[in-house]
Amino acid sequence: MMTTASQIGPGMVPAAHGKAVHVARGQSIRIISLHGTQVVDTWAFNADDPSEFMSMDHTRSVNSRITVAVGDSCMSNRRRPMLHVTEDTSPGIHDTLLCPCNRQLYEQLGCTGYHRNCEDNMHEGLADAGLAVPFTPAALNIFMNVPVHADRTLSRLVPETKPGDFIRLRAEMDVFVVMSSCPQDITTINGDKTPREVHYVVEE
Amino acid sequence: MMTTASQIGPGMVPAAHGKAVHVARGQSIRIISLHGTQVVDTWAFNADDPSEFMSMDHTRSVNSRITVAVGDSCMSNRRRPMLHVTEDTSPGIHDTLLCPCNRQLYEQLGCTGYHRNCEDNMHEGLADAGLAVPFTPAALNIFMNVPVHADRTLSRLVPETKPGDFIRLRAEMDVFVVMSSCPQDITTINGDKTPREVHYVVEE
Numbered sequence: 001m002m003t004t005a006s007q008i009g010p011g012m013v014p015a016a017h018g019k020a021v022h023v024a025r026g027q028s029i030r031i032i033s034l035h036g037t038q039v040v041d042t043w044a045f046n047a048d049d050p051s052e053f054m055s056m057d058h059t060r061s062v063n064s065r066i067t068v069a070v071g072d073s074c075m076s077n078r079r080r081p082m083l084h085v086t087e088d089t090s091p092g093i094h095d096t097l098l099c100p101c102n103r104q105l106y107e108q109l110g111c112t113g114y115h116r117n118c119e120d121n122m123h124e125g126l127a128d129a130g131l132a133v134p135f136t137p138a139a140l141n142i143f144m145n146v147p148v149h150a151d152r153t154l155s156r157l158v159p160e161t162k163p164g165d166f167i168r169l170r171a172e173m174d175v176f177v178v179m180s181s182c183p184q185d186i187t188t189i190n191g192d193k194t195p196r197e198v199h200y201v202v203e204e
Numbered sequence: 205m206m207t208t209a210s211q212i213g214p215g216m217v218p219a220a221h222g223k224a225v226h227v228a229r230g231q232s233i234r235i236i237s238l239h240g241t242q243v244v245d246t247w248a249f250n251a252d253d254p255s256e257f258m259s260m261d262h263t264r265s266v267n268s269r270i271t272v273a274v275g276d277s278c279m280s281n282r283r284r285p286m287l288h289v290t291e292d293t294s295p296g297i298h299d300t301l302l303c304p305c306n307r308q309l310y311e312q313l314g315c316t317g318y319h320r321n322c323e324d325n326m327h328e329g330l331a332d333a334g335l336a337v338p339f340t341p342a343a344l345n346i347f348m349n350v351p352v353h354a355d356r357t358l359s360r361l362v363p364e365t366k367p368g369d370f371i372r373l374r375a376e377m378d379v380f381v382v383m384s385s386c387p388q389d390i391t392t393i394n395g396d397k398t399p400r401e402v403h404y405v406v407e408e
Contacts, residue, residue: 057260057303057342066270066301066356077340079308097270097301099261104283135339136281138261148352152270 008202013040016183016195018121020129022047023171023202028086031179032199033143036163037191039182040198041100041118041139044074044082047174050131052076054083056096056138066148067094073172074140081172090165095141097154101184102136109186121180129176139180142167144189158191168203212406217244220387220399222325224333226251227375227406232290235383236403237347240367241395243386244402245304245322245343248278248286251378254335256280258287260300260342270352271298277376278344285376294369299345301358305388306340313390325384333380343384346371348393362395372407 008027013019015038023029031040046052055077062079063072070088073081099105100118119136126132143165145157169177179200185193212231217223219242227233235244250256259281266283267276274292277285303309304322323340330336347369349361373381383404389397 051338055303055342057301060301060358061303061309064358064360066352066358077303077306079306079312097261097264099259099265099281102281102283105265108283134255138259138342148270148356150354152352154264154268154270156268 008204010199010201013179013181013198013200015181015197016116018118018125018178018180020125020131020176020178021200021202022129023175023177025171025174028168028170028203029177030166030168030201030203031142032164032166032201033090033161034163034199035196036161036165037159038196038198039144039159039190040142041122041180041182042142043122043137043139043178044175045126045131045133045178046076047176050133052078053133053137054140056140060096066096068096068140082175083169083177084172085167086170087168090143090167091160093143093145093160095144095146096138098141098144098146100136100139100180101182116183118180118182121183122178125178125180126176131176156187156189158188212408214403214405217383217385217402217404219385219401220320222322222329222382222384224329224335224380224382225404225406226333227379227381229375229378232372232374232407233381234370234372234405234407235346236368236370236405237294237365238367238403239400240365240369241363242400242402243348243363243394244346245326245384245386246346247326247341247343247382248379249330249335249337249382250280251380254337256282257337257341258344260344264300270300271296272300272344286379287373287381288376289371290374291372294347294371295364297347297349297364299348299350300342301350302345302348304340304343304384305386320387322384322386325387326382329382329384330380335380360391360393362392
């Protein structure tokens with residue numbers, strides 16, 4: 001593992017790219033929607049053993065909710081709290097249901113060349129931190145607007161986030177948080193089809 | 205890989221256990237609720253490369269639905285159809301949201317000794333077929349009754365399946381289908397807290 005030292009302070013995930021950030025137990029990460037439209041696919045991995053990862057299916061099970069709200073914990077696949085939601089100034093619309101975009105999704109949307117995607121962003125971000133996992137967990141899609149209807153269908157809407165909105169997550173164990181500025185520029189899931197950088201702050 | 209020969213014909217998953225069944229492309233597997241109360245946690249893996257697996261987050265993305273219905277395909281993490289739902293005589297209530305139960309879940313429910321669980325059942329079933337994967341994908345929880353409410357909370361209800369109800373899934377590639385008779389006997393997710401055997405038929 002290359003990067004386990006504290007990374008206190010502000011940072012930036014470039015538009016359409018990914019980044020892994022070490023957050024020690026008790027520290028928080030504030031993920032900020034600088035422009036108000038950008039979805040942030042987010043994962044967490046136990047810094048000492050990345051086979052323990054933030055699991056959306058266990059998170060839904062423990063919270064009995066299909067999103068996350070202030071007071072909820074995002075749980076690991078071993079049912080331990082990883083990230084606790086302590087503050088959310090956004091409208092609180094986050095998705096746990098849809099996949100991170102990947103190479104095949106863009107091929108099916110008609111892309112012939114390589115298109116950046118959240119799946120590769122996750123693995124690239126982890127690799128920069130000296131980590132690797134052999135699969136892609138489902139992500140917490142922060143600020144992503146996916147309502148579920150009474151007939152059990154779902155829709156994809158533009159984010160309702162305002163510029164400057166943030167969510168604050170407290171690490172309940174030493175973790176790497178991996179964020180991807182979703183590179184989706186064909187549909188309007190990021191608003192105006194323009195991926196933007198994501199700002200974050202790691203705080204004591 | 206030990207077991208890739210066709211397994212045409214009927215079979216049984218013992219109560220609270222798991223089993224992997226090879227289903228060749230074009231064949232179907234009919235999963236039958238013999239008693240009407242048993243939830244069947246179900247996975248699928250590409251028989252030639254189990255790093256391709258049935259993904260609930262990609263399945264929801266492709267079908268824009270939080271369950272699966274006749275005409276839907278259950279998709280792999282590479283966005284290829286794996287199992288196509290061709291018939292469903294049950295009320296059509298299946299869950300894609302909640303985790304397979306695991307060791308830690310039963311510890312949190314107060315179990316002090318080992319409790320059988322769907323996660324271990326999946327890995328045991330795969331091992332019997334000569335396969336191994338380093339993680340546990342989210343499962344398609346057949347016959348499991350988890351309504352989602354307008355406030356984005358979810359409930360756990362007793363299955364509405366009648367004895368003899370079945371769902372038929374056609375394999376779109378050579379797969380191992382892994383079924384677990386959910387061992388949950390503390391809550392009523394399986395109805396009367398009694399795990400039951402699951403019957404299935406592999407058909408041309």
